[in-house]
Amino acid sequence: MNRTLVANARLAGRDGLHDIEIDGDRFGRIAPAGELAGETLVDARGGLVSPPFVEPHVHLDTALTAGEPRWNASGSLWEGIAVWSERKASLTREDVISRATEVLRWYAANGVLHVRSHVDVTDPGLVALDAMLEVRDRVADVIGLQLVAFPQEGICSFDDGPELLEEAARRGVDAIGAIPHFEDTREDGVRSLEIAFDVARRYGLLLDAHCDEIDDEQSRFVEVLATLARRGGLRDRATASHTTAMGSYNGAYSYKLQRILARSGINLVCNPLANLCLQGRFDGYPRRRGLTQVKEMLGAGVNVAFGHDDVMDPWFPLGTASSLQVALVGVAAAQLTGTAEIDEAFAMVTGRAARVLGLGDRYGVEPGRPASLVVLPASSPYDAVRRQTRPSHVIAHGRLVAETPPSTTRLTWPGESPEDIDFRRDRDRGRPSDA
Structure with missing residues (x-):
């Protein structure tokens, strides 16, 4: 050897x-x-x-489609979904494989070697899913790719939604998704989570739901997800992604929610790049930041990670698949500016994100x-x-x-000899104190 x-x-x-x-x-x-x-x-x-860096939340099937067939003029989550529904009609196996593989090459170049990608399964042909299953096998020598069956247009509110989710499980996804806040009624939202948990349990899969990605302070599906995870034994095998409605919750409910989430053991994934752009679109001023309660949930003992969500697609037109860029934006957005908190932000794209994927001793x-x-x-x-x-x-x-x-x-400063600038602090290259 x-x-x-x-x-x-x-x-x-x-x-x-x-x-x-x-x-x-x-x-x-x-x-x-x-x-x-x-x-x-x-x-x-x-x-x-x-x-290596770990990407806990991205949509590779939608990546690199910004502007196709049109730009998201309002910048809202809802128009992004509408634009993607139009683009989805023209998906082909080769199209999905080409775009997803290109972004995975960017991830590898940036040191991201574990990726969880959500894949839209509200498509009767499951074109993107079959393509991404092939991509998962192709990149396995470099990147560990997890696939989440993501019902972009709902489970209960989309024709044959439960059947498509079940079929995705049969075809070999790693995790089951949901989007309860997008369902037609609150009752449908709760039922969609129950369906997702049932499929995950029966197939022995992880669960990762888009949850409360809305500025509505009445959207409270994360408490349902956490309770199902605790009572059903899924616990840290379950993840609530986005949970941006937390940015609008009152203090009393937030305090209660910290206890519920900490007791459940579930993970949270915050996507600062995309959600800073998508949320608050219906606000005047003051305009909400549209992020989950990162600092508070960390303080309560909940595992929180940072993800990209989107790389050049209808919801976010930028991105180079750099986890350090996500961490930097997360530091600013979540006000994690103590030096220990910045170290924690680094953990949120490494070790904490690895916990979301359940990597254990594989990492x-x-x-x-x-x-x-x-x-x-x-x-x-x-x-x-x-x-x-x-x-x-x-x-x-x-x-x-x-x-x-x-x-x-190379900097040539007036009156001085040319000097290489590397933006390090001080000559000793040490880190500053916390003072």
Whole structure:
């Protein structure tokens, strides 16, 4: 078995530099730099080595369709759904595979090696689903791709919605989705969650529902999802994505909800890039931020992760599949500006997001685990988020799959010699204190 090293690595929570042994497609020993023998695959040169980034929420079947067949002129969630319904009619297998694969290549280049993608199954032909199942197999040597059967236009409110969800489970998705706030009535919303939980239970699947993605303070399906997860035993195998209505809940209900969610064990996924743009579209001023209660839920012990949601589609026309960009926007939007909170934002696109996907011991730089990691030219998670450092190296299952050459800016300041600027703080390259 071929053994190589990632040398001179900085590991969060450990003093000094370390060498990391790669034994085939698994991590071997980890020891202080210079103590292990072997061929060097990558010299980290003191850079931060982290488990790969994890994308807990994206729609790859819709990616790269911004402007097709028309732009979302209002910028609202609802017009985005209408535009996608028009575009969906022209989907082909080749179209979906091409766009999804291109974005997954971007993810890999950015060090994102685990991705959960929702796939619209309100299509009687299930064209996108079959295409994405093929993509999942094609990229498996680099990216672990989870697929969620997502009923974009509802379960109870869409013709044959329950049957399509069941068929998606039979075809091999990893998780079952729902969109209760989009259903015609509250009763339909509750029933849709009951159907989704039943399918997930019978097929042994995870559950990830778009939940309360609306500015209506009366939309409270997350309490239903959490209660079903607790009583049915799904617990941390269930996720509520978006939950933007939390931005409109009153203090008394929010306090009650923290207890319900913490007791249930479910995960939350916040998508700051897309929801900052989509929510509050019907407001004058003051205009709501349209995000879940990130800081409060973290404080209550709920696992929260950050996701993209969209990459150049009818709901969000921008994006390069960079998890560090999502973390930076999340820091600003959720007001996570303490240095410890910024480190937490980094965890929300790494370890916390891995918990959403249920990766367990399939994730992490630890002996015996899959040898996948990123090397960041940074001194800490704080530094990586602040300077938006691109990974210098990305390793998937023991194989180097991406490299980014160093980028420098040469500044000639009046009266001084030319100097390279790397935007680090101070000459010692240390992180600032919390003061």
